[in-house]
Amino acid sequence: MSKTRPEKKKWDVSDIQKWGPGRHEKGATIPESGNAQDYKTGGWRSERPRRDREKCNDCMICFFACPDSSIRVENDKMVDIDLDHCKGCGICAQVCPRDAIEMMNEIKACKLEEK
Amino acid sequence: MARKAITGNGAIALALKQVEPDVMAAYPITPQTEIAQNYAQFVADGAVKTEYIPVESEHSAMSAAIGSCAAGARTFTATSSQGFALMWEMLFIAASLRLPLTMPVITRALSGPINIHCDHSDSMGGRDCGWIQLYGEGAQEGYDNAIQAFRIAEHMEVRLPVMTMIDGFIISGAIGPVETLEDDEVKKFVGEYTTLNPLLNVANPVTVGAFDSLGGWYFEHKVAQNRAMDNAMKVIEEVGKDFGSLSGREYSHFKTHMIEDAEIVLVAIGSAAGNVKTMVDTLRAEGKKVGMLKVRTFRPFPYEQIRQALSNACVIGVMDRSDSYGAQGGPLFTEISAAMFGGETRPKMFNFIYGLGGRDIFPDDIRGAVETLEQAAAGEQVSQTRHYLNVREG
Ligand code: SF4
Ligand code: SF4
Numbered sequence: 001m002s003k004t005r006p007e008k009k010k011w012d013v014s015d016i017q018k019w020g021p022g023r024h025e026k027g028a029t030i031p032e033s034g035n036a037q038d039y040k041t042g043g044w045r046s047e048r049p050r051r052d053r054e055k056c057n058d059c060m061i062c063f064f065a066c067p068d069s070s071i072r073v074e075n076d077k078m079v080d081i082d083l084d085h086c087k088g089c090g091i092c093a094q095v096c097p098r099d100a101i102e103m104m105n106e107i108k109a110c111k112l113e114e115k
Numbered sequence: 116m117a118r119k120a121i122t123g124n125g126a127i128a129l130a131l132k133q134v135e136p137d138v139m140a141a142y143p144i145t146p147q148t149e150i151a152q153n154y155a156q157f158v159a160d161g162a163v164k165t166e167y168i169p170v171e172s173e174h175s176a177m178s179a180a181i182g183s184c185a186a187g188a189r190t191f192t193a194t195s196s197q198g199f200a201l202m203w204e205m206l207f208i209a210a211s212l213r214l215p216l217t218m219p220v221i222t223r224a225l226s227g228p229i230n231i232h233c234d235h236s237d238s239m240g241g242r243d244c245g246w247i248q249l250y251g252e253g254a255q256e257g258y259d260n261a262i263q264a265f266r267i268a269e270h271m272e273v274r275l276p277v278m279t280m281i282d283g284f285i286i287s288g289a290i291g292p293v294e295t296l297e298d299d300e301v302k303k304f305v306g307e308y309t310t311l312n313p314l315l316n317v318a319n320p321v322t323v324g325a326f327d328s329l330g331g332w333y334f335e336h337k338v339a340q341n342r343a344m345d346n347a348m349k350v351i352e353e354v355g356k357d358f359g360s361l362s363g364r365e366y367s368h369f370k371t372h373m374i375e376d377a378e379i380v381l382v383a384i385g386s387a388a389g390n391v392k393t394m395v396d397t398l399r400a401e402g403k404k405v406g407m408l409k410v411r412t413f414r415p416f417p418y419e420q421i422r423q424a425l426s427n428a429c430v431i432g433v434m435d436r437s438d439s440y441g442a443q444g445g446p447l448f449t450e451i452s453a454a455m456f457g458g459e460t461r462p463k464m465f466n467f468i469y470g471l472g473g474r475d476i477f478p479d480d481i482r483g484a485v486e487t488l489e490q491a492a493a494g495e496q497v498s499q500t501r502h503y504l505n506v507r508e509g
Contacts, residue, residue, distance in 0.1 A: 019211050021339035027213035028336045029312045033320035
């Protein structure tokens with residue numbers, strides 16, 4: 001027989017950048033679910049997918065194919081790409097039957113955005 | 116309290132039966148086999164409610180133990196030698212996940228040449244994997260340490276896995292007298308198991324073993340692990356005292372024998388401590404100021420207390436049952452030397468490596484070691500730091 005420690009609080013990580021050894025859960029356990037979203041992995045990207053709204057007919061094939069759940073869908077429409085998590089693998093561009101997604105060099109895309 | 120004639124392995128299997136953890140995941144290996152075998156029999160006989168996971172290797176034994184412990188079950192395993200080596204990568208994971216596993220290690224040489232007999236190459240090789248290490252001298256200490264290990268590992272300020280060693284064959288296979296506790300006394304002593312962030316608690320889903328790399332907190336987690344070792348230093352003593360009030364056998368980090376006025380002190384670990392103690396008594400009867408310190412806790416290493424205890428010694432001989440290739444000496448020697456370096460006065464330090472692959476150590480070997488130490492004490496030049504006892508030269 002075993003007992004579980006009852007104390008459970010909301011995991012407040014607002015100042016986690018300042019956490020020292022004593023503040024973390026033992027064994028680096030993450031004591032809360034559904035927080036993968038907080039881990040922004042978009043910075044790993046070297047190629048950025050860009051969708052052409054004119055060509056896209058919201059078939060959702062890219063949505064099912066994206067390994068990072070980065071195709072944003074609202075009301076059955078493919079609204080945009082979540083660039084905080086998209087790693088630029090290019091699968092969406094490969095599978096799109098309407099060639100509506102184009103991969104562009106990330107630096108170029110950033111510069112284009114700045115303009 | 117009962118007095119039984121039992122093997123070292125039998126005593127440890129009995130201790131584990133009395134604790135009756137939720138899960139055992141183990142693979143039999145010489146000379147630990149009897150523990151896995153006896154415990155399997157307890158399970159088959161319905162004497163314990165423990166879930167026994169028979170695995171196909173020690174890598175799996177440790178993996179299954181980690182999974183079980185992370186799920187929220189009190190878990191143990193046991194191993195020796197090559198099995199210990201095969202667990203290697205998982206040993207670090209058990210410690211870094213801060214899982215309170217316990218594991219008797221029945222020490223045995225590592226190949227090659229292939230050898231199944233006792234030395235400390237296995238457990239000493241694993242001294243930096245993050246586990247607490249307690250070394251026992253005989254079957255009694257094996258039994259007592261196996262019980263205390265649960266309390267130490269599960270302490271909320273520690274939460275680290277604990278391995279408890281006895282010497283393969285010499286202790287594990289030899290029958291001797293062991294004072295055992297009653298089942299309910301043992302259960303009461305270890306107490307109810309308290310889980311921490313268990314995987315099987317669906318009300319509070321958790322992630323165990325997440326990725327934490329550059330820009331993360333790996334470094335902070337490692338520091339936390341070492342601070343838990345610092346906490347263990349105190350907890351091991353507390354548990355040892357409590358165990359003393361229950362059984363009459365109190366434990367600390369080490370034991371000394373006639374060191375107060377000793378000029379020469381031998382430091383030993385494991386079963387050879389008995390031989391050393393006998394030789395110390397013989398030499399005392401001859402008027403020689405010799406003493407002994409027997410190490411029990413090797414991780415965390417009680418360096419301050421040992422330095423204090425050895426502060427009057429002029430010459431120290433450290434006896435290692437494993438070598439450290441290319442190092443200045445065996446693991447116990449380098450540890451004791453480092454401890455003494457922080458003191459005001461530094462004694463002369465010598466290392467005696469003995470018993471590799473089960474080679475016997477005789478009273479005369481220990482006497483010979485003391486003679487070397489006496490030469491150093493008399494100011495004579497002793498050319499070597501590291502000596503091998505009972506080895507064939509030529
Ligand atoms: S590039 Fe890869 S990760 Fe990014 S949206 Fe397309 S499929 Fe998803
Ligand atoms: S696969 Fe192409 S057409 Fe279909 S939703 Fe995605 S971008 Fe639009």
